[in-house]
Amino acid sequence: MKLSTRSKYGLRALLDMAAHVDDGAVTLKELAKRNNIPVKFLEQIFLALRNAGVVRSRVGAQGGYHLARLPKEITLGEVIRVLDGTIAPVGCVSQIAYEPCTCPDMETCALRAAMNRVRDAIVGVVDTMSLADALAQTKTRTRRNGRSD
Amino acid sequence: MKLSTRSKYGLRALLDMAAHVDDGAVTLKELAKRNNIPVKFLEQIFLALRNAGVVRSRVGAQGGYHLARLPKEITLGEVIRVLDGTIAPVGCVSQIAYEPCTCPDMETCALRAAMNRVRDAIVGVVDTMSLADALAQTKTRTRRNGRSD
DNA sequence: AGGAATCCCTACTAATTCCGTGGGAATTGT
DNA sequence: ACAATTCCCACGGAATTAGTAGGGATTCCT
Numbered sequence: 001m002k003l004s005t006r007s008k009y010g011l012r013a014l015l016d017m018a019a020h021v022d023d024g025a026v027t028l029k030e031l032a033k034r035n036n037i038p039v040k041f042l043e044q045i046f047l048a049l050r051n052a053g054v055v056r057s058r059v060g061a062q063g064g065y066h067l068a069r070l071p072k073e074i075t076l077g078e079v080i081r082v083l084d085g086t087i088a089p090v091g092c093v094s095q096i097a098y099e100p101c102t103c104p105d106m107e108t109c110a111l112r113a114a115m116n117r118v119r120d121a122i123v124g125v126v127d128t129m130s131l132a133d134a135l136a137q138t139k140t141r142t143r144r145n146g147r148s149d
Numbered sequence: 150m151k152l153s154t155r156s157k158y159g160l161r162a163l164l165d166m167a168a169h170v171d172d173g174a175v176t177l178k179e180l181a182k183r184n185n186i187p188v189k190f191l192e193q194i195f196l197a198l199r200n201a202g203v204v205r206s207r208v209g210a211q212g213g214y215h216l217a218r219l220p221k222e223i224t225l226g227e228v229i230r231v232l233d234g235t236i237a238p239v240g241c242v243s244q245i246a247y248e249p250c251t252c253p254d255m256e257t258c259a260l261r262a263a264m265n266r267v268r269d270a271i272v273g274v275v276d277t278m279s280l281a282d283a284l285a286q287t288k289t290r291t292r293r294n295g296r297s298d
Numbered sequence: 299a300g301g302a303a304t305c306c307c308t309a310c311t312a313a314t315t316c317c318g319t320g321g322g323a324a325t326t327g328t
Numbered sequence: 329a330c331a332a333t334t335c336c337c338a339c340g341g342a343a344t345t346a347g348t349a350g351g352g353a354t355t356c357c358t
Contacts, residue, residue, distance in 0.1 A: 001150055001229075001271060003238040005346065008260065012252060015259045027304070036251045041347055047306070060355025061303040076263060077298075080150075087298045089152040096298050102185045103161060110164045110287040111157065114225060114278060121270040122150060123298060129266070134259040149236050149245050149272060154317065176333070190318055196335070208334040209326025 007083040009037045010045045014054070014079060018071035018131040025064030045083065052082040067131075076134065077126035087126065088119045156232040158186045159194045163203070163228060167220035167280040174213030194232060201231040216280075225283065226275035236275065237268045 013031050020026065028046060032039040046065060049055045056068045067074065080087055081096065091099030092106065093116045103109045162180050169175065177195060181188040195214060198204045205217045216223065229236055230245065240248030241255065242265045252258045 001152060001233070001236055001238055003150060003264070008239060008250075011260050011263075012258075019259075029304085034253065036253055038347060040349080043305080044307095044347090050305095057305060058355085059303095059305040059353075061301095062356055063304045063354085065305090081298065084150070087150050089150055090157060094298055101157075104183065104185055108287055109161075110168075110283040111160050113287050114160075114274075114283045115152070117278070118271055118274050119298065121274045122267055125263075125267050125270045129263060134263045138257055138259040138262050149230065149243055149268070153315095178333085187318060189320080192334080193318085193336095199334090206334060207326085208324075208332095210330095210332040211327055212325080212333045214334085 001089060003080070004084050006041075006045060007080050009035070009042060010049060010083045011076060011079055013037065013042060013045070014049070014067070014074070015131055015134060017055075017065070017067055018074075019135055021067060021071055025058060025066045027064040031065070048082055049079070052078075054079060054082060070132070071135070072130045072132035074131050075127050076129050076131070077123060080126060087122055088115070089122070090115045093119050150238060152229070153233050155190075155194060156229050158184070158191060159198060159232045160225060160228055162186065162191060162194070163198070163216070163223070164280055164283060166204075166214070166216055167223075168284055170216060170220055174207060174211075174215045176213040180214070197231055198228070201227075203228060203231060219281070220284070221279045221281035223280050224276050225278050225280070226272060229275060236271055237264070238271075239264045242268050 012035050016031060016035055017026060028039055028042055031037070032042045046055060046057075050057050050065075053068055054074060055065045057063065057065050077087060086094045086097035088094035088097070090101065090112070091097065092101040092103075092109075092112055100106065101109070101112070103111065106112065161184050165180060165184055166175060177188055177191055180186070181191045195204060195206075199206050199214075202217055203223060204214045206212065206214050226236060235243045235246035237243035237246070239250065239261070240246065241250040241252075241258075241261050249255065250258070250261070252260065255261060
């Protein structure tokens with residue numbers, strides 16, 4: 001159930017941008033340095049984010065990136081979908097990246113039904129949590145809730 | 150956020166066993182055939198499940214596997230942990246397979262806080278859903294609920 | 299105008315993870 | 329004895345993903 005490094009980096013950088021949203025545009029170089037991310041890899045990631053309309057860019061000297069919308073209008077789910085292509089734990093429950101599985105009978109597949117619920121649980125979090133929400137939560141002290149793993 | 154094929158196969162096979170729990174022991178060969186899984190791969194998977202106390206085995210002719218507990222006493226979460234080692238979407242929020250991430254400051258990492266909630270959401274489903282629950286849900290007609298991806 | 303900074307794009311390599319296979323030993327029922 | 333089966337570990341290869349290389353286009357500054 002791992003999140004790709006690609007999405008991890010992308011989210012980390014975007015959260016940083018959201019935190020410094022008042023400072024105007026920021027360069028990849030700066031973003032990469034601040035967040036411990038290889039510049040060239042981040043470049044690739046931001047290309048995708050730009051094409052998806054999550055960030056906007058300005059080329060040339062004094063150029064850089066800025067968020068295309070307010071932090072509260074960008075959800076984690078949107079970003080993950082852009083960077084990973086899907087969120088669903090198995091292909092057979094994904095709408096945007098559906099792929100049939102090899103189970104003998106998909107209609108009565110108990111695993112599929114269960115994974116549907118898992119997907120809903122994940123989506124329920126990431127699609128309702130914006131960059132702003134994520135930042136706010138951290139500021140008010142991360143309270144752990146005990147569930148293991 | 151993908152579930153490994155390993156866990157997928159393991160769960161599929163266990164659900165099958167749970168559905169036929171009254172038939173006594175079943176061989177890997179049979180399980181593999183019924184569920185479209187490569188025998189040798191399934192063998193590996195069941196070795197792990199056996200060591201973890203999820204199934205019990207009997208060697209020799211007329212041997213086979215059977216569940217170590219009732220279907221309602223085996224959760225999906227337990228199985229996934231055995232087969233994948235962890236459930237958490239990122240290493241830095243896993244208790245049983247913790248791994249520090251490369252973010253500049255872990256204490257104030259907004260992504261970590263967010264992923265904590267995702268993990269809780271996933272765990273909330275898989276740790277409360279037993280093999281029996283998963284089967285029951287399918288029998289009562291899988292009702293889709295619309296969330297996309 | 300020239301140079302420096304920066305994004306844009308594609309292709310490639312490297313690393314890792316994961317799926318699946320092989321072969322043989324031990325055990326048990328017929 | 330023989331056949332069926334679990335047990336065990338190691339290995340090969342495929343696929344995915346992380347990260348790199350390099351050059352082009354655009355804009356700003358002096």
